[in-house]
Amino acid sequence: MSPRKSNKTFGGKITTPTPSWLSETESHLVRADSLLVKLSDIHRPKEQPRRYFDPTALQELVASIKLHGILQPLLVRPLTQGGYELVAGERRYRAATEAQLSSVPVVIKELDDESAIAISLIENLQREDLNPLEETEGILQLLAIKFKSELEEVPLTLYRLQKGLKNRDNSLSGEPIIESFDDEKESSHNVMGNSESPQSNINDEELSIVEEVFNGLGLMNWESFVKNRLPLLNLPEDIKLALREGKIAYTKAKAIASLKEEASRVTLLAEAIEKQLSLSQIKERIKELQPTSPSQSQEIPERLKAAYQQVKKTRIWEDKKKRRQLETLLNKLEALIGQTNKE
Secondary structure (H helix, E strand, O other): OOOOOOOOOOOOOOOOOOOOOOOOOOHHHHHHOEEEHHHHHEEEEOOOOOOOOOHHHHHHHHHHHHOOOOOOEEEEEEEOOOOEEEEOOHHHHHHHHOOOOOEEEEEEEEOOOHHHHHHHHHHHHHOOOOOHHHHHHHHHHHHHHHHHHOOOOHHHHHHOOOHHHHHHHHHHOOOOOOOOOHHHHHOOOOOOOOOOOOOOOHHHHHHHHHHHHHHHHOOOOHHHHHHHHHHHHHOOHHHHHHHHHOOHHHHHHHHHOOOOHHHHHHHHHHHHHHOOOOHEEEEHHHHHOOOOOOOOOHHHHHHHHHHHHHHHHHHHOOOOHHHOOOOHHHHHHHHHHHHHHHH
16 A cells, blocks of 8 residues: 555644655665664754654653663764764654663664755654644755755745746736735845746746655645745744644644734733633634724725725726626715715
């Protein structure tokens, strides 16, 4: 039976196929022979997809290791300066350290940086359920290696590709070309690009790399990742911490983060965790805590102006059905204005 590929967009335990960009040998490392290595000779990597490990689950693993030892070898790669770098098995490594083991079973494999982080990430995704934030960070790290770029450049590349594809689609359908991101993206993701053509933001090689990585991981498509996952990186630090520790779901975290006033946000976060508030309850509390919205009289002129700009931009009168609806609305508006003038 072939591996089942999850269609879940966020979280949940998954079973993914081995990405095509890992070699046949690397994809069957579990079959390799293991040997004992001193625990002191194994060094943790600088970057690890998972930063938080549930203390209770870790203690259970420590107790199991004391009784039965480590049943599944750690995967390591040799370091040029001597010793080994841990590639997969962070929980087992931590538990073995706490259990005060002097040596552990390992599989030693020559791996470059790209393969090492890929295997580490995939092992976490398949076996330990990374929380959405750490899963996002791990995928970005993997893309950075594939792009051979700095980590902070990866979100900018993804936003640029997303914008390029939208412009290309709009160009083919005759829709207006997107000139800029919304205010939030404009300030946070200012990417340079040649604007000579609608497709100038698309680099086919970069797009191919992105699609290959996401298809290989089998988690979600990259456009869903850009829309739903990248915003998690901008969450306040206290909400990020709660998300890492599994204290709150990402949907609730994003909702609470919408509160701009820090004291209100901190209070609501604590309340949501302590009382296990549902998302709907959190949204109700946010309404109560939000500052009073502008009066209707102040709001209407802006709405009218925005509606006019949208109508002009989309040229909806060119659609016969929508034209009739637009004429009906205009007639009502003109009648209302005429009635007001007579009063």
